[in-house]
Amino acid sequence: MDNWKDLKPFLEPQAIAIIGLSRKTGEHGNNALENLLSYGYRGKIYPVNPNTSEILGVKTYPSIKDVEGPVDLAVISTHRSRVPAHVRECAEKGIKCISIVTQGFIDAGDEEGRRLFKEIADIAKSSGCRILGPNSFGSANVFHNFCSAFARISMQRNPVGLICQTGGLFNSSSEFRFIGKGIDIGNICNVDFADCLEYFEHDPEVKVIVLHIEGMLDARRFLNVAKRIARKKPIVALKTGKNEQAAKAVSSHTGSLAGQHEIWEAALKQSGIISVDSFEELTDVTRAFCLLPTLTKPDICVATFSGGMAIMALDAMRNTGLRAGRLSQTTLSKIEKLSPEWLSVGNPVDFWPIVMGSDSMTRALSDILEILLSDHEFGGLLFIQIIPAPAMSREIKGLLDSLQVKYPDRPLVAALTGPCSFELVKELQNEGRVLAFPAPERAVRALARLYQYTDFRLRSPAN
Amino acid sequence: MDNWKDLKPFLEPQAIAIIGLSRKTGEHGNNALENLLSYGYRGKIYPVNPNTSEILGVKTYPSIKDVEGPVDLAVISTHRSRVPAHVRECAEKGIKCISIVTQGFIDAGDEEGRRLFKEIADIAKSSGCRILGPNSFGSANVFHNFCSAFARISMQRNPVGLICQTGGLFNSSSEFRFIGKGIDIGNICNVDFADCLEYFEHDPEVKVIVLHIEGMLDARRFLNVAKRIARKKPIVALKTGKNEQAAKAVSSHTGSLAGQHEIWEAALKQSGIISVDSFEELTDVTRAFCLLPTLTKPDICVATFSGGMAIMALDAMRNTGLRAGRLSQTTLSKIEKLSPEWLSVGNPVDFWPIVMGSDSMTRALSDILEILLSDHEFGGLLFIQIIPAPAMSREIKGLLDSLQVKYPDRPLVAALTGPCSFELVKELQNEGRVLAFPAPERAVRALARLYQYTDFRLRSPAN
Numbered sequence: 030m031d032n033w034k035d036l037k038p039f040l041e042p043q044a045i046a047i048i049g050l051s052r053k054t055g056e057h058g059n060n061a062l063e064n065l066l067s068y069g070y071r072g073k074i075y076p077v078n079p080n081t082s083e084i085l086g087v088k089t090y091p092s093i094k095d096v097e098g099p100v101d102l103a104v105i106s107t108h109r110s111r112v113p114a115h116v117r118e119c120a121e122k123g124i125k126c127i128s129i130v131t132q133g134f135i136d137a138g139d140e141e142g143r144r145l146f147k148e149i150a151d152i153a154k155s156s157g158c159r160i161l162g163p164n165s166f167g168s169a170n171v172f173h174n175f176c177s178a179f180a181r182i183s184m185q186r187n188p189v190g191l192i193c194q195t196g197g198l199f200n201s202s203s204e205f206r207f208i209g210k211g212i213d214i215g216n217i218c219n220v221d222f223a224d225c226l227e228y229f230e231h232d233p234e235v236k237v238i239v240l241h242i243e244g245m246l247d248a249r250r251f252l253n254v255a256k257r258i259a260r261k262k263p264i265v266a267l268k269t270g271k272n273e274q275a276a277k278a279v280s281s282h283t284g285s286l287a288g289q290h291e292i293w294e295a296a297l298k299q300s301g302i303i304s305v306d307s308f309e310e311l312t313d314v315t316r317a318f319c320l321l322p323t324l325t326k327p328d329i330c331v332a333t334f335s336g337g338m339a340i341m342a343l344d345a346m347r348n349t350g351l352r353a354g355r356l357s358q359t360t361l362s363k364i365e366k367l368s369p370e371w372l373s374v375g376n377p378v379d380f381w382p383i384v385m386g387s388d389s390m391t392r393a394l395s396d397i398l399e400i401l402l403s404d405h406e407f408g409g410l411l412f413i414q415i416i417p418a419p420a421m422s423r424e425i426k427g428l429l430d431s432l433q434v435k436y437p438d439r440p441l442v443a444a445l446t447g448p449c450s451f452e453l454v455k456e457l458q459n460e461g462r463v464l465a466f467p468a469p470e471r472a473v474r475a476l477a478r479l480y481q482y483t484d485f486r487l488r489s490p491a492n
Numbered sequence: 493m494d495n496w497k498d499l500k501p502f503l504e505p506q507a508i509a510i511i512g513l514s515r516k517t518g519e520h521g522n523n524a525l526e527n528l529l530s531y532g533y534r535g536k537i538y539p540v541n542p543n544t545s546e547i548l549g550v551k552t553y554p555s556i557k558d559v560e561g562p563v564d565l566a567v568i569s570t571h572r573s574r575v576p577a578h579v580r581e582c583a584e585k586g587i588k589c590i591s592i593v594t595q596g597f598i599d600a601g602d603e604e605g606r607r608l609f610k611e612i613a614d615i616a617k618s619s620g621c622r623i624l625g626p627n628s629f630g631s632a633n634v635f636h637n638f639c640s641a642f643a644r645i646s647m648q649r650n651p652v653g654l655i656c657q658t659g660g661l662f663n664s665s666s667e668f669r670f671i672g673k674g675i676d677i678g679n680i681c682n683v684d685f686a687d688c689l690e691y692f693e694h695d696p697e698v699k700v701i702v703l704h705i706e707g708m709l710d711a712r713r714f715l716n717v718a719k720r721i722a723r724k725k726p727i728v729a730l731k732t733g734k735n736e737q738a739a740k741a742v743s744s745h746t747g748s749l750a751g752q753h754e755i756w757e758a759a760l761k762q763s764g765i766i767s768v769d770s771f772e773e774l775t776d777v778t779r780a781f782c783l784l785p786t787l788t789k790p791d792i793c794v795a796t797f798s799g800g801m802a803i804m805a806l807d808a809m810r811n812t813g814l815r816a817g818r819l820s821q822t823t824l825s826k827i828e829k830l831s832p833e834w835l836s837v838g839n840p841v842d843f844w845p846i847v848m849g850s851d852s853m854t855r856a857l858s859d860i861l862e863i864l865l866s867d868h869e870f871g872g873l874l875f876i877q878i879i880p881a882p883a884m885s886r887e888i889k890g891l892l893d894s895l896q897v898k899y900p901d902r903p904l905v906a907a908l909t910g911p912c913s914f915e916l917v918k919e920l921q922n923e924g925r926v927l928a929f930p931a932p933e934r935a936v937r938a939l940a941r942l943y944q945y946t947d948f949r950l951r952s953p954a955n
Contacts, residue, residue: 056883057853092546109834132845133834136799138689140585142834183911195800203930241800255896267804274816275806282799282837307933308909336599336659336745337704341730341771343738353737371572371596371605373744374540382595390520410875417643417663446771448646451666455914467666 033227035159036220038126039168040210040228042102042175044073046124047354048115049107049131049176052081055442059179061104061167062087068174068184074096077454093118101212104167104177109137112163113148120156127153128177129162132141134453135163135216146216146218146284147482148170153219162283162406164283166196169208182208187461188319190229192222193241194283202312204458207239216284221246223254240266243279244288259301260489261319263482264445266302267311268293301485305476313466317475320464321440326481328354330401331377333413337468338446342411345470349477350484354375360404363456364397391424398428408439409476413469415447421451429463442476446467498622502631503673504692505565505638507536509556511578513572515544522642524567524630525550528852531637531647536561556581558738558781562955567630567640569593572600575626576611582731583619586599586640588618592625596801598679599627600751601744609679611907614673616682622854627746628678632671635697636910645671650924651782653692655685656704664774667921670702679746684709686717693721700781702774703729707751712741712921715819722764723952726781729765730774731756764948766941773937776929781928782940784903787942789871790819793864796876801909801932802840805874806899813947816840823867827860832855863900874901876932878910885916892926905939907932 047061052059062076063085075098076084079091090096093103093115103119105112109131119127134146146163153160160330161168169178171184182199189209192196194217201207211234212225222245231245238258245251255264270279271290297304327350333339343353353376356364364374367383380397387393392492412429416422429443443465447456450467457465466472510524517523525539526548531905537862538561539547542554555561556566557580560639563819566582570574572594582590599608609626616623625629628639634647645662652672654661657680664670673695675688685708692698701721708714709821718727734753768774790813796802804817816839819827827837830846850851850856875892879885906928908917913930931934 037570056644056881059848082772126569137834138836139834180568182880194801195798197798197800197878197909200878200910202909203911203917206911243800246938269800269803270809271807272810274809275803278799278803278806278816278838278840281838282803307931308801309931309933312931335658335660336741337656337660337706337732338771340706340732340738340741340745344732344734345770346737347735353741369596371602373602374599375741375744377741379745414659415663417645420518446660446665447663448666448669451918454666462639468772469777470594 033224033231034338035125036224036228037386039128039161040170041173042072044075044102044413046075046077046099046100046101046103046119046175048093048103048105050076050084051079051090052084054085054325055340056420058223059178061177064176064178064181066153066278067181068176069175072175072267075100093122096122099107100124100187102126102128102177104128104130104138109133109142109145113145113152114148116152116158116160118154120158126157127158127160128165129160129218130165130179131464133196134163138281145168148220159220160218161220162215162218166199166213168213169199169211169417170209172210175430188234188236188314189239190232190237191239191241192225192229195241196239196241199405203306205312205316207315210235211485212393217246217471221251223251224245226251226254230261236262237315238262238264239315242266242331243266243283244251248288252296255302259380264302265314265318265478266297266304266309267308268304276375301489303482305478308362313320313475314478315470317442317479318463320461321442321479322438323475324408324440324483326354326482327351329409329411329476330354330356330404330492331411331413332398333377334381334415335339335413336377336379338413338444339379342413342444342473343377343470345473346477350480351473351477354407357404360400363400367393367397391428393426396434402432402439402441411442411444411469411472411476413444416445416450416453417447422449426453428454429457429465431434440476440479442466443490445473496687496694498685499691500590501564502591502624503633504636505535506559507538507565508561508581508640509538509540509559509563509566511540511556511560511566511568513539513541513547515541515547515615517548523641524642527639527641527644529705530644532637532951533637536637538563541623541722554903556585565588565591565640567591567593569642572596572605572608576615579612579615579621579623579849583615583621583728586869588621590621590623590671591630592623593628593630595627595641597746597917598625599746601686606820613681623681624675624683625678625865626865629662629676631676632662634671635673645669651697651699652702653695653698653700654694654702654704654776655688658704661704665771666777668779670778673698680709684708684714686714689717689721690715693724699725700778701725701727702778703727705729705731706733711751711759715759718765721762723949727765728774728777728781728941729768731760737747743819760793764952766945768941776938778892778943780927781904781944784905784942785901787871787903787939787946789817790814790943791836791870791876792872792939793817793819794874794876795861795864796840796842797844797878798876799840801876801907805876805907805921805932805936806840809940813943814936814938815938817824818872820867820869821864826863830856830860854891858891861895865895865902865904871943872905872940874905874932874935876907879908879911879913879916882912885912889916889919892920892928896926903942905929905935905937907935
């Protein structure tokens with residue numbers, strides 16, 4: 030069963046036909062051709078539009094039948110009534126992979142939508158075509174300078190394979206791009222989660238797999254496949270449609286059955302999938318898997334500028350398996366040597382009383398953090414810092430960069446708050462080397478998910 | 493019992509003595525005098541430092557006894573061993589309010605710390621002084637251009653009264669300043685939460701009260717006072733020290749007993765306090781209370797660019813009391829008139845199929861949002877938008893600004909995601925008129941807390 034190999038043209042197309050491409054270009058053009066040109070996509074592009082002879086200097090074709098060369102991916106975004114005819118023509122031309130962007134099939138909830146969907150599914154079945162969607166944003170592979178979507182996406186090369194049911198995740202959060210590579214399976218004709226999972230299983234450029242699940246056709250197969258793959262690569266999932274109203278909205282969005290939330294939660298967990306609770310957590314946890322080495326122990330050292338914030342971090346460890354471990358005797362002695370005599374040193378390491386008396390706050394801080402990172406009793410280090418002024422921001426940036434270079438095998442996460450932390454967190458996010466969050470609980474939540482994965486791997490080793 | 497009036501000098505001091513002020517100034521100076529001068533504080537300042545005659549051009553005094561004029565607030569930050577002597581001298585000079593910044597009393601966990609703390613408490617008792625701290629960051633009132641802390645804070649005039657046990661909250665999150673007015677009660681000698689609550693109860697500049705609680709001396713009195721005040725002004729609280737490790741850390745931070753988490757949760761809720769779960773939620777919910785009018789109904793209209801994100805928002809409504817209400821017949825007809833024929837219109841209102849066909853996306857969007865804001869079957873409107881490009885960011889900014897001006901009595905919250913949303917969310921946060929978040933669940937969480945307060949007020953009306 031190597032069905033996943035069929036999906037290659039969705040992610041590495043050599044020649045794309047864009048059926049129903051608009052002549053509108055520019056800022057509000059939402060023009061897939063314009064995007065592909067801007068990405069530097071190197072395959073062939075055949076725009077299909079019967080009302081013109083060229084768009085952006087690229088020759089257009091009245092119909093897919095008029096395209097002379099071979100085509101391995103067709104993208105269709107015409108009115109729903111004309112989609113079956115286009116699919117048939119594509120099948121006749123021998124195109125094996127088709128993305129349908131058009132909405133209004135089973136999501137519309139009307140009889141006509143269901144009829145048209147069935148017509149498409151029947152053509153796919155008889156011809157052996159693989160159909161992404163309908164109601165798919167398309168597919169993307171930034172390593173191939175490729176995205177078929179009408180909206181422009183970032184070409185940042187994150188090692189992430191995204192499988193989703195909303196195009197919203199292609200352009201994703203303000204803090205992180207989930208693509209890497211991405212497939213929006215939309216209303217699921219015959220490309221399902223399991224197929225795409227297997228594709229990313231075999232893709233060496235994908236280190237973390239991200240799922241946005243509304244519903245699916247064959248959950249049993251999905252869970253079996255996921256269980257195998259989760260032993261090799263972390264799979265982070267956001268399952269939506271948790272309450273009655275949301276489930277109803279799912280049926281008019283992707284036409285899927287959302288299923289009962291509690292059953293899904295249990296099944297995902299059992300398969301070793303990291304099931305997260307929100308869009309923000311999906312972003313945070315994916316970033317953590319991309320940036321941090323394995324968190325081998327649940328013992329976390331918390332080094333903090335603010336005693337109060339450290340307690341918030343400890344609160345967030347509740348029911349996660351993480352804990353603030355004890356400092357080793359060596360570490361304790363070293364930190365005590367730097368401390369005022371009255372300070373009762375422990376974990377959290379409240380470093381304000383230590384650094385406030387020093388000539389160079391940054392050097393004192395660097396000494397402390399190096400001592401703590403060198404203590405292998407800890408699985409990882411959470412560093413909490415308030416950034417009141419831009420100068421401090423630059424110093425902390427330099428410190429974090431150098432620690433990340435010097436201790437690449439030690440999970441280090443920074444929680445940065447205060448008036449000047451916003452820009453610093455953003456800068457670190459954009460650079461993609463040091464993991465930083467604007468709140469202590471978010472940092473802990475990400476570490477907790479890393480440890481959940483370690484724990485799963487220990488109990489279910491890969492073959 | 494008008495004890496709260498005693499606290500006035502902590503928030504509106506006419507003449508401050510700063511005992512133990514360092515000569516160090518500039519970027520890493522942490523100099524309270526330098527800060528006060530930069531804020532434009534208009535009261536008298538008496539720096540006390542025996543080793544110099546002036547700091548930053550301000551005359552210094554060898555001891556508090558040498559200060560000629562009356563002083564209503566003294567701030568002490570000398571070594572712990574000298575603090576009791578300074579407190580005694582302040583009391584002898586008739587100073588009734590004293591902030592102790594110095595650490596190392598009951599937080600140190602040693603015998604000497606406890607002894608010194610008792611000595612201070614005894615002087616306070618015999619002299620009738622009110623003592624903030626020890627281990628207090630101080631107090632602040634931006635309406636008075638005043639903050640006694642060594643770290644510089646923002647002078648943004650938010651209508652928030654903060655009572656906390658960590659100075660970290662004075663400089664707070666990257667997204668919002670909790671001050672307004674602020675009191676760090678630190679290790680609680682004889683200024684407790686209840687006193688400060690009563691102060692803010694009577695302060696017309698404070699509309700929202702924010703608490704950061706690690707532990708307290710008299711929880712019963714606090715809860716009684718809070719129950720009265722919560723009927724008049726929203727009180728948002730983050731109670732920390734929830735698990736064993738965190739509670740232990742509390743005892744070495746503020747020397748308080750954290751108490752059992754579940755008991756606290758129940759008690760806070762019963763008093764009508766909005767008890768939040770994290771630093772981020774504290775920030776989000778406080779912003780919502782500052783910016784939005786009352787959310788009178790739990791029915792929320794969700795208008796969305798992304799079907800998938802709207803489902804995330806509905807998921808977040810689970811167990812909150814909020815729900816996606818039905819569109820009124822009038823609203824439904826108006827939206828259907830704008831929609832493609834196949835679109836099954838409901839709530840969430842998925843506006844992408846509507847705006848994609850229009851000449852001006854912003855005008856179409858504006859029409860839709862105005863229709864929805866005018867439907868008073870809804871308590872509020874959640875608007876979800878992906879911002880892929882800077883031009884869209886400017887258009888959405890203009891749209892949100894004008895809707896906020898036109899519908900000031902309608903709770904409107906925006907969830908803005910996508911590559912160009914970060915800067916827009918930040919800009920809206922800084923301006924402080926339109927409430928915006930970078931994730932749909934955070935917007936719903938804030939609305940849910942607004943409704944929780946409405947519900948409390950309905951069940952426990954103010955006298």
